[in-house]
Amino acid sequence: MPAHSSTKLAAPRRLLAAFNCRRYPSFRSAFVTVAPSRAPSRLDLFSRHLAPKPPFLELNTPFSTERSARLVDDQGNIIKPRSPPEPKATPKTAIEAEPPAKMSNQAPHPALLIPGPIEFDDAVLQSMSHYSESHVGQPFVNTFSEVLTNLRKLFLSTDPAAQPFVISGSGTLGWDQVAANLAEPGDQVLVLHTGYFADSFADCFETYGVKATQLKAPIGDRPQLDEIEAALKENKYKIMTVTHVDTSTGVLSEIKALSELVHRVSPETLVVVDGVCSVGSEEIRFDEWKLDVVLTASQKGIGCPAGLSILMVSGRAIERFKARKTRPTSYFGSWKNWLPIMQNYEARKASYFATPSPQLIHALDTALKNILARPVDQYWAAHTATSQKVKKAVADFGLKQLASKPENQANGMTAIYLPEGIAPPDVIPSLLKKGVIFAGGLHKEIASKYIRFGHMGVSVTDPNRPDITKAIEALKESLTEVGYKA
Numbered sequence: 375m376p377a378h379s380s381t382k383l384a385a386p387r388r389l390l391a392a393f394n395c396r397r398y399p400s401f402r403s404a405f406v407t408v409a410p411s412r413a414p415s416r417l418d419l420f421s422r423h424l425a426p427k428p429p430f431l432e433l434n435t436p437f438s439t440e441r442s443a444r445l446v447d448d449q450g451n452i453i454k455p456r457s458p459p460e461p462k463a464t465p466k467t468a469i470e471a472e473p474p475a476k477m478s479n480q481a482p483h484p485a486l487l488i489p490g491p492i493e494f495d496d497a498v499l500q501s502m503s504h505y506s507e508s509h510v511g512q513p514f515v516n517t518f519s520e521v522l523t524n525l526r527k528l529f530l531s532t533d534p535a536a537q538p539f540v541i542s543g544s545g546t547l548g549w550d551q552v553a554a555n556l557a558e559p560g561d562q563v564l565v566l567h568t569g570y571f572a573d574s575f576a577d578c579f580e581t582y583g584v585k586a587t588q589l590k591a592p593i594g595d596r597p598q599l600d601e602i603e604a605a606l607k608e609n610k611y612k613i614m615t616v617t618h619v620d621t622s623t624g625v626l627s628e629i630k631a632l633s634e635l636v637h638r639v640s641p642e643t644l645v646v647v648d649g650v651c652s653v654g655s656e657e658i659r660f661d662e663w664k665l666d667v668v669l670t671a672s673q674k675g676i677g678c679p680a681g682l683s684i685l686m687v688s689g690r691a692i693e694r695f696k697a698r699k700t701r702p703t704s705y706f707g708s709w710k711n712w713l714p715i716m717q718n719y720e721a722r723k724a725s726y727f728a729t730p731s732p733q734l735i736h737a738l739d740t741a742l743k744n745i746l747a748r749p750v751d752q753y754w755a756a757h758t759a760t761s762q763k764v765k766k767a768v769a770d771f772g773l774k775q776l777a778s779k780p781e782n783q784a785n786g787m788t789a790i791y792l793p794e795g796i797a798p799p800d801v802i803p804s805l806l807k808k809g810v811i812f813a814g815g816l817h818k819e820i821a822s823k824y825i826r827f828g829h830m831g832v833s834v835t836d837p838n839r840p841d842i843t844k845a846i847e848a849l850k851e852s853l854t855e856v857g858y859k860a
C-alpha cells in the first residue's frame with residue numbers, strides 16, 4: 375500500500391484529503407481510497423475561502439498563446455485544432471524539419487514575423503554585449519546623448535522645446551506617462567478606438583482617475599473625421615489619443631488629418647499618438663503635423679530588443695505638464711523626475727534618477743544609427759513596398775484583411791482573415807515547421823478567425839533575408855495542407 379494511502383493518514387489529514395478530493399478532483403488520484411461524501415460537510419461551511427474561485431482578474435488577452443490557446447467560436451463552442459496529417463516518417467522539430475537559410479550570425483531560429491518583437495540585426499544584438507560601465511560615467515552619458523539626438527531625427531523634430539524621453543519599460547509605460555503627467559484626476563480625454571489597444575489605453579487613463587470616452591469604429595475600420603469633429607465639439611477634452619497602427623487589427627489611422635482637425639476644432643486638446651506599432655514603419659512628421667506626444671517602444675519598427683519606453687513630447691505638452699495643479703500621479707513615470715535627467719543626458723551631463731539599462735541604450739543607439747544611415751523616408755518606403763507585396767499575395771490567394779480599405783492598412787503588419795472553418799491553431803504550428811512565426815488574432819470578438827503577419831525592420835530592409843518571401847510561401851503551403859483552395 376502506498377505510503378500516502380488514506381488508512382495511514384492521521385485524522386486531520388484524512389479530513390483534509392477528503393475535502394481536497396471534492397474540491398480538486400485531480401487530488402483524488404493520489405488518495406484513491408477516500409470516498410467523497412455527498413452532503414456538504416461542516417468543513418465546506420468553514421472553508422469556503424479555500425474553494426476554487428474564478429480568477430481574481432480575467433486575462434485581457436483572449437488569444438494569449440499562439441499555439442496552445444483554446445479557441446471559442448461565436449456560439450461559445452471550443453474550436454479544436456484539426457488533426458495534423460499522419461506523419462510519414464519520424465517527426466522532426468521545426469528547426470530540424472527545415473533549417474532556415476542563414477539570415478545572420480545568430481543561432482538558427484525560425485523567422486519571428488509577429489507584429490513585434492521583430493527580428494534583430496546582428497549589430498544591434500552585439501551592442502548588447504557591451505562591457506559593464508557606469509550609468510553616470512561620461513562614455514555612457516555620451517551614448518545616451520546621441521540616442522536622444524537621433525530620436526529627434528527619427529521623429530523629424532527640430533523644435534528645441536520638444537523633448538525625447540527614453541525610460542526603462544515597455545510601450546505600456548508610455549500610456550502611464552501620458553496619463554500621469556498630462557492629465558489630472560477628473561479630466562476628460564477622448565480615445566479613438568480601432569481595436570484592442572485603445573481599450574487598454576482608456577483603462578490606463580481610468581486607473582489615474584481620468585475619464586476616458588472612446589469613439590469606436592467597426593472592426594477593421596477607424597472613426598471617421600466628421601464623427602471625431604462632432605465628438606470634439608460636444609465636449610472639452612484635455613487629450614485626444616489615437617493608435618497609429620492598432621496591432622490587433624492592422625488598422626492604420628490618419629495622423630496628419632486628425633491633428634489638423636484637432637488644431638482647428640479644439641485647439642486646446644493635446645494630440646497623443648500611440649506609435650508602438652508604427653514608429654519606424656509609418657510616416658510620422660512630429661513638428662510638421664503638430665503632434666504633442668508620440669509614444670513608442672523599442673521592440674517593433676525601431677528594431678531593438680524590448681525594454682525601453684520611448685516618447686517624443688512637444689514643447690506645448692511640456693508647458694502643459696509644468697502648469698499642472700496637482701502632482702504627477704506616478705513616481706517612476708513622473709516627468710518631474712525624468713525631464714531634468716533627459717535634458718542633462720542630452721547635454722552630456724551625468725545625472726541620476728533611476729538606473730537606466732546601458733546595454734539596451736547601446737542597442738537602441740545602434741538601431742537608430744542603422745535607420746538613420748539613410749533618409750528616414752527611405753526606411754518608411756521599404757516598409758510600404760514590402761507591405762504592398764504581402765497584401766497583394768494575400769489578395770491573390772483569395773484571403774481578406776481585417777482592414778478592408780487600402781487607406782486603412784498598416785505598412786508594418788497585415789491582419790489576415792483565415793478561410794471559413796480554419797482557425798489559427800490549424801496553421802500556426804505548420805508555419806512554425808516551415809521556419810516562420812506568425813501571431814494569432816488578438817481582437818476579442820474575432821480572435822479565432824485571423825492571424826497576424828508582422829513585416830518590420832531588418833526582415834524588410836535587409837535584401838539578404840528571405841523572411842518575407844519565405845513567409846508568404848509558408849502561409850500558402852500551410853493553408854493548402856489543411857484543405858484550402860485559393
Ligand SMILES: Cc1ncc(COP(=O)(O)O)c(C=O)c1O
Nearest residue numbers: 544545546571621648650651671
Ligand atoms: C499599439 C500598441 N500600443 C501599446 C502596446 C503595449 O506595448 P508593450 O507591450 O511594449 O507594453 C502595444 C504592444 O504590442 C501596441 O501594439
